[in-house]
Amino acid sequence: xxxxxxxxxxxxxxxxxxxxxxxxxxxxxxxxxxxxxxxxxxxxxxxxxxxxxxxxxxxxxxxxxxxxxxxxxxxxxxxxxxxxxxxxxxxxxxxxxxxxxxxxxxxxxxxxxxxxxxxxxxxxxxxxxxxxxxxxxxxxxxxxxxxxxxxxxxxxxxxxxxxxxxxxxxxxxxxxxxxxxxxxxxxxxxxxxxxxxxxxxxxxxxxxxxxxxxxxxxxxxxxxxxxxxxxxxxxxxxxxxxxxxxxxxxxxxxxxxxxxxxxxxxxxxxxxxxxxxxxxxxxxxxxxxxxxxxxxxxxxxxxxxxxxxxxxxxxxxxxxxxxxxxxxxxxxxxxxxxxxxxxxxxxxxxxxxxxxxxxxxxxxxxxxxxxxxxxxxxxxxxxxxxxxxxxxxxxxxxxxxxxxxxxxxxxxxxxxxxxxxxxxxxxxxxxxxxxxxxxxxxxxxxxxxxxxxxxxxxxxxxxxxxxxxxxxxxxxxxxxxxxxxxxxxxxxxxxxxxxxxxxxxxxxxxxxxxxxxxxxxxxxxxxxxxxxxxxxxxxxxxxxxxxxxxxxxxxxxxxxxxxxxxxxxxxxxxxxxxxxxxxxxxxxxxxxxxxxxxxxxxxxxxxxxxxxxxxxxxxxxxxxxxxxxxxxxxxxxxxxxxxxxxxxxxxxxxxxxxxxxxxxxxxxxxxxxxxxxxxxxxxxxxxxxxxxxxxxxxxxxxxxxxxxxxxxxxxxxxxxxxxxxxxxxxxxx
Numbered sequence: 001x002x003x004x005x006x007x008x009x010x011x012x013x014x015x016x017x018x019x020x021x022x023x024x025x026x027x028x029x030x031x032x033x034x035x036x037x038x039x040x041x042x043x044x045x046x047x048x049x050x051x052x053x054x055x056x057x058x059x060x061x062x063x064x065x066x067x068x069x070x071x072x073x074x075x076x077x078x079x080x081x082x083x084x085x086x087x088x089x090x091x092x093x094x095x096x097x098x099x100x101x102x103x104x105x106x107x108x109x110x111x112x113x114x115x116x117x118x119x120x121x122x123x124x125x126x127x128x129x130x131x132x133x134x135x136x137x138x139x140x141x142x143x144x145x146x147x148x149x150x151x152x153x154x155x156x157x158x159x160x161x162x163x164x165x166x167x168x169x170x171x172x173x174x175x176x177x178x179x180x181x182x183x184x185x186x187x188x189x190x191x192x193x194x195x196x197x198x199x200x201x202x203x204x205x206x207x208x209x210x211x212x213x214x215x216x217x218x219x220x221x222x223x224x225x226x227x228x229x230x231x232x233x234x235x236x237x238x239x240x241x242x243x244x245x246x247x248x249x250x251x252x253x254x255x256x257x258x259x260x261x262x263x264x265x266x267x268x269x270x271x272x273x274x275x276x277x278x279x280x281x282x283x284x285x286x287x288x289x290x291x292x293x294x295x296x297x298x299x300x301x302x303x304x305x306x307x308x309x310x311x312x313x314x315x316x317x318x319x320x321x322x323x324x325x326x327x328x329x330x331x332x333x334x335x336x337x338x339x340x341x342x343x344x345x346x347x348x349x350x351x352x353x354x355x356x357x358x359x360x361x362x363x364x365x366x367x368x369x370x371x372x373x374x375x376x377x378x379x380x381x382x383x384x385x386x387x388x389x390x391x392x393x394x395x396x397x398x399x400x401x402x403x404x405x406x407x408x409x410x411x412x413x414x415x416x417x418x419x420x421x422x423x424x425x426x427x428x429x430x431x432x433x434x435x436x437x438x439x440x441x442x443x444x445x446x447x448x449x450x451x452x453x454x455x456x457x458x459x460x461x462x463x464x465x466x467x468x469x470x471x472x473x474x475x476x477x478x479x480x481x482x483x484x485x486x487x488x489x490x491x492x493x494x495x496x497x498x499x500x501x502x503x504x505x506x507x508x509x510x511x512x513x514x515x516x517x518x519x520x521x522x523x524x525x526x527x528x529x530x531x532x533x534x535x536x537x538x539x540x541x542x543x544x545x546x547x548x549x550x551x552x553x554x555x556x557x558x559x560x561x562x563x564x565x566x567x568x569x570x571x572x573x574x575x576x577x578x579x580x581x582x583x584x585x586x587x588x589x590x591x592x593x594x595x596x597x598x599x600x601x602x603x604x605x606x607x608x609x610x611x612x613x614x615x616x617x618x619x620x621x622x623x624x625x626x627x628x629x630x631x632x633x634x635x636x637x638x639x640x641x642x643x644x645x646x647x648x649x650x651x652x653x654x655x656x657x658x659x660x661x662x663x664x665x666x667x668x669x670x671x672x673x674x675x676x677x678x679x680x681x682x683x684x685x686x687x688x689x690x691x692x693x694x695x696x697x698x699x700x701x702x703x704x705x706x707x708x709x710x711x712x713x714x715x716x717x718x719x720x721x722x723x724x725x726x727x728x729x730x731x732x733x
């Protein structure tokens with residue numbers, strides 16, 4: 001299916017037009033190449049603010065002309081100059097990582113740099129590059145002044161005044177002219193160069209013809225000189241053909257990136273990278289065509305997504321939303337979505353079967369047209385298809401059986417989104433384990449759709465209620481209900497009851513989930529309190545032991561003085577103090593401890609490196625300690641996995657108070673942050689600054705969690721706006 005046709009069917013015309021506005025020249029939505037590499041480039045560029053390039057024409061024909069040694073005009077040459085100047089602009093940015101390496105590799109030849117200097121901002125060749133052009137410019141100014149003076153003298157003539165419409169010099173067809181009334185030829189010899197709707201004439205006096213002739217000669221001379229330079233530049237362009245073709249392609253590549261980045265920033269949109277998995281999950285997604293939409297959450301992990309329910313309740317728009325998310329993600333166009341919690345597969349093709357194919361030109365029925373569209377699906381793989389009103393155009397009962405068999409054949413290779421009002425087809429498909437049922441909901445009290453959806457059930461169409469809402473008289477609806485029959489009505493009532501039970505069940509589950517969450521938080525709080533109490537006990541124990549040792553030490557000093565009375569006095573004091581120390585019961589050894597466990601020892605946390613009968617060797621932030629097994633216990637805290645390194649206390653020779661983590665992966669960034677903090681401590685810094693950027697928030701969160709657990713960090717806060725704002729942290733050590 002052609003992209004422009006699909007864009008129209010999915011109501012994306014205005015959205016794509018808004019995106020195309022950010023491109024410097026028209027191009028297809030597809031970038032081509034490895035989509036992961038493109039995604040990484042776009043992700044990095046989101047950390048920078050830069051201007052979009054000016055409009056640049058397509059240069060394919062001009063490159064072919066250069067290759068054949070043709071001569072380009074100045075305005076055609078300037079299209080290349082625009083690209084060169086934009087890369088000059090980009091090179092001024094301190095891009096990091098992939099983007100920085102890419103821009104740095106683009107070396108512009110010195111010959112091209114010299115040619116760039118020939119042009120002003122409007123694309124005109126500067127007079128200053130050639131003395132002849134400078135002289136021509138001066139001569140033209142003198143001639144213009146002479147022509148103006150000549151015309152002013154005519155204005156001052158009393159004979160011509162009655163024929164003048166105004167006293168202005170008009171520029172008509174690039175010639176200075178006077179605006180006069182009829183009969184002027186009796187007084188003034190002049191050439192008519194134009195007329196007004198009021199019957200007046202624009203005339204150029206014969207007295208300035210000679211001056212105009214000189215002016216034309218100067219213009220022709222300038223054109224000749226300009227042609228010399230056009231020929232010279234085109235010749236140099238022929239030599240630099242490979243570079244010009246290369247820079248044109250690189251410009252297109254960057255244009256694709258910058259348009260997506262600036263479009264996303266302007267409309268607060270997010271990027272999703274298609275994955276190779278089968279599950280399609282949308283969180284807080286809104287179709288671009290909707291104004292003030294209700295955002296949807298969809299779990300389309302199965303092969304068929306069957307949507308039933310109320311008329312005008314949003315079924316078709318839900319189908320279009322799923323196809324839209326798949327289509328935009330395929331081309332890395334940003335969406336209104338929670339990108340962190342959404343998953344979109346990488347589809348080879350997105351197909352929409354939405355309209356009635358019947359028309360006069362193709363001489364085909366609705367059902368035959370649908371069959372023709374379905375026949376094209378067999379043999380396709382890795383495709384998502386959306387089918388609106390699947391039973392359209394034929395007997396509903398026959399269609400239900402036909403389509404249930406067709407869908408079961410197709411679902412092994414493609415994902416299918418369907419809307420239908422036919423309960424028989426829905427009931428046939430409901431028994432299949434890889435079919436997801438979704439119902440558009442209806443508010444019976446308000447008598448209108450809610451534009452919300454319930455997964456896992458079949459929905460009722462509410463055709464009678466919809467007809468009544470749109471103006472069909474109640475008397476007719478009452479008669480229809482009678483004709484419809486009690487059995488069918490009971491089935492509809494049963495469907496509605498099922499929906500209500502499902503909604504009530506989900507509401508209760510949600511309530512219990514909230515209660516469970518509160519209980520888990522309370523349990524964690526109690527565990528923390530227990531931990532705090534044990535820590536306080538350890539502190540008191542250590543305090544008493546230290547006090548006892550101090551007393552014993554004093555007693556030893558007295559013994560050395562050989563004063564027996566003083567000896568007995570100090571010993572008595574020591575024993576009295578010892579009586580005040582409560583005996584601590586020996587802790588049992590935790591037999592479940594093993595190498596690699598995270599444990600708590602006094603106020604520190606570490607990892608067990610070695611175990612013996614009564615003691616263990618643990619690593620506490622790079623320092624190895626041998627401690628009794630009775631003094632350690634397992635901790636629920638899990639340290640980030642980092643390779644153990646010996647602590648080096650050599651002061652770094654070069655140190656900085658700033659660290660930039662832009663563009664780095666989380667693992668790489670945390671290793672660099674760890675080293676930076678160690679170097680800062682050894683250098684004696686009290687306060688340091690770390691830039692991590694905003695981006696998707698993953699790196700920012702990882703840095704925050706790392707700093708919270710780092711033992712030597714006293715505190716950290718977001719930097720003020722002039723120092724990076726939310727994209728940086730001020731850390732106090």
